[in-house]
Amino acid sequence: MRIVEVGPRDGLQNEADLVPTEVKIGYVERLAAAGLKQIEVTSFVSPKWVPQLADAAEVLAGLKLPDDVVVSVLVPNQKGLELALKAGVKRVAVFTAASETFARKNLNRSIAETLADYRGVVRAALDAGLSVRGYVSTCFVCPFEGPVAPEAVVQVTADLLEMGVDEVSLGDTIGVAVPPQIRTTVGAVLKAAPAERLALHLHDTWATALANVWAGLELGITCYDSSAGGLGGCPYAPGAAGNLATEDLVNFLERSGYPTGVDLARLAEASRYLAGHLGRTLPSRVLGRIGA
Amino acid sequence: MRIVEVGPRDGLQNEADLVPTEVKIGYVERLAAAGLKQIEVTSFVSPKWVPQLADAAEVLAGLKLPDDVVVSVLVPNQKGLELALKAGVKRVAVFTAASETFARKNLNRSIAETLADYRGVVRAALDAGLSVRGYVSTCFVCPFEGPVAPEAVVQVTADLLEMGVDEVSLGDTIGVAVPPQIRTTVGAVLKAAPAERLALHLHDTWATALANVWAGLELGITCYDSSAGGLGGCPYAPGAAGNLATEDLVNFLERSGYPTGVDLARLAEASRYLAGHLGRTLPSRVLGRIGA
Numbered sequence: 001m002r003i004v005e006v007g008p009r010d011g012l013q014n015e016a017d018l019v020p021t022e023v024k025i026g027y028v029e030r031l032a033a034a035g036l037k038q039i040e041v042t043s044f045v046s047p048k049w050v051p052q053l054a055d056a057a058e059v060l061a062g063l064k065l066p067d068d069v070v071v072s073v074l075v076p077n078q079k080g081l082e083l084a085l086k087a088g089v090k091r092v093a094v095f096t097a098a099s100e101t102f103a104r105k106n107l108n109r110s111i112a113e114t115l116a117d118y119r120g121v122v123r124a125a126l127d128a129g130l131s132v133r134g135y136v137s138t139c140f141v142c143p144f145e146g147p148v149a150p151e152a153v154v155q156v157t158a159d160l161l162e163m164g165v166d167e168v169s170l171g172d173t174i175g176v177a178v179p180p181q182i183r184t185t186v187g188a189v190l191k192a193a194p195a196e197r198l199a200l201h202l203h204d205t206w207a208t209a210l211a212n213v214w215a216g217l218e219l220g221i222t223c224y225d226s227s228a229g230g231l232g233g234c235p236y237a238p239g240a241a242g243n244l245a246t247e248d249l250v251n252f253l254e255r256s257g258y259p260t261g262v263d264l265a266r267l268a269e270a271s272r273y274l275a276g277h278l279g280r281t282l283p284s285r286v287l288g289r290i291g292a
Numbered sequence: 293m294r295i296v297e298v299g300p301r302d303g304l305q306n307e308a309d310l311v312p313t314e315v316k317i318g319y320v321e322r323l324a325a326a327g328l329k330q331i332e333v334t335s336f337v338s339p340k341w342v343p344q345l346a347d348a349a350e351v352l353a354g355l356k357l358p359d360d361v362v363v364s365v366l367v368p369n370q371k372g373l374e375l376a377l378k379a380g381v382k383r384v385a386v387f388t389a390a391s392e393t394f395a396r397k398n399l400n401r402s403i404a405e406t407l408a409d410y411r412g413v414v415r416a417a418l419d420a421g422l423s424v425r426g427y428v429s430t431c432f433v434c435p436f437e438g439p440v441a442p443e444a445v446v447q448v449t450a451d452l453l454e455m456g457v458d459e460v461s462l463g464d465t466i467g468v469a470v471p472p473q474i475r476t477t478v479g480a481v482l483k484a485a486p487a488e489r490l491a492l493h494l495h496d497t498w499a500t501a502l503a504n505v506w507a508g509l510e511l512g513i514t515c516y517d518s519s520a521g522g523l524g525g526c527p528y529a530p531g532a533a534g535n536l537a538t539e540d541l542v543n544f545l546e547r548s549g550y551p552t553g554v555d556l557a558r559l560a561e562a563s564r565y566l567a568g569h570l571g572r573t574l575p576s577r578v579l580g581r582i583g584a
Binding site: 176178179180204205206207208210211213214215245248251252255256257284285286289 | 468470471472496497498499500502503505506507537540543544547548549576577578581
């Protein structure tokens, strides 16, 4: 079972107090030491939008990671891609939404406009030898529109795959989805895309994330995004709080018979290292249970 | 979907500081006001074992509840049943385990001895016009023995039903079960007992309880035990902490299309009323999100 660790990007982007660059580097290196093989390290969005990640290039330059760890960075546009190329990353991620209102409020464009903009970005990334991941926000429920039509998720997923994205991560951005919605929407997407091209990006706002993972496993989904300690949320989505914690996911998958390759004790060290710098505890239930 | 609220018994029995009788009464009355229709109010175990519940008779005498609320009390033996009869309750519960080591350490008898002892208690209860619920601890994993054989759970469930218990609640006492175990063990039990005679009693120690509820729903289980606020655990089981929170369960069921009849805001009032007296917050994630 694959885990994409998104704490350093999706988690940290919600932290108001700037975390020093060397702490971010120490955090990512500890995540890799715990056995995580795919880590979204940072984002080349404008520092005006996300000041926390303004040191993206410095973090990437300072990292010492094992060769088999795949680093990805979020890029919103051609300029972000150029910075990512300059930083030498091999994998980038683009992001859009399945809900028009969320896209307009979060990305300042329609869904179609984001896809049109990304077409050139993805092409350029592929031409430069990079691989590209795609995120789709609000696949199940939009904080502004309510339930999202599965057809909208199917369409944007198909569009992303068609332009050369190799994996689409379907996001429950505000963490209110429940298994029947996972089944309906992901089931619909699976008619247009193979399971191995899909990931689930769940938030645990209402304690439903692992139930949704189970629903995903039943559908054959083999990749899950999570954030060490449960750090994170979405700064632009009212009510969003807390990515699914990597500790909770690892424990759940391992006990359910799906090896992850992640060492829980070392993962907890990574989370506690960051929590110590943030000066607060992180919400992962499993983190709270395993020995300090 | 039926919910059996066990906070006043399974939750409170773990609280070291004695809660005043009038607070317990206020707590139970608020739980009923939130729409909970089945409440396990207390236990007639020896006050030496559980000093917190030594005021069982006083709590029951002081309660003013709507007529459609079914109150149950835990009784460990004939003496407990006599006290329950004297208190005028209409429903009692007996408890055993699926793991021998747990039974010996927790109940000071073998499983067979507990069942032999209960045969007379259940007979007397039924003769007096009461109904009887049965709890089976450690149905999935024993803190001393590890994984528990499904056959053991099938046997003890069949024995309890055969002696006249109308519902058997299958307990994940230390909260480490995952959906594959729910599927295997409950699936085995369902070959010997109809779904409407079974309940799941889950703990959320490792954040897996709602995933296990989903696995139970898929098997046709329609009754779930939970504790308002997530109060509770098992004082005799190392590592056990936190019943599945009723708030988390209600939100999950309602969003999944299973009406519960419970008003979440009023339920939160009941949990906060008790939390105020305990002087600490309760672990339910949903409780932490809904307006105070």
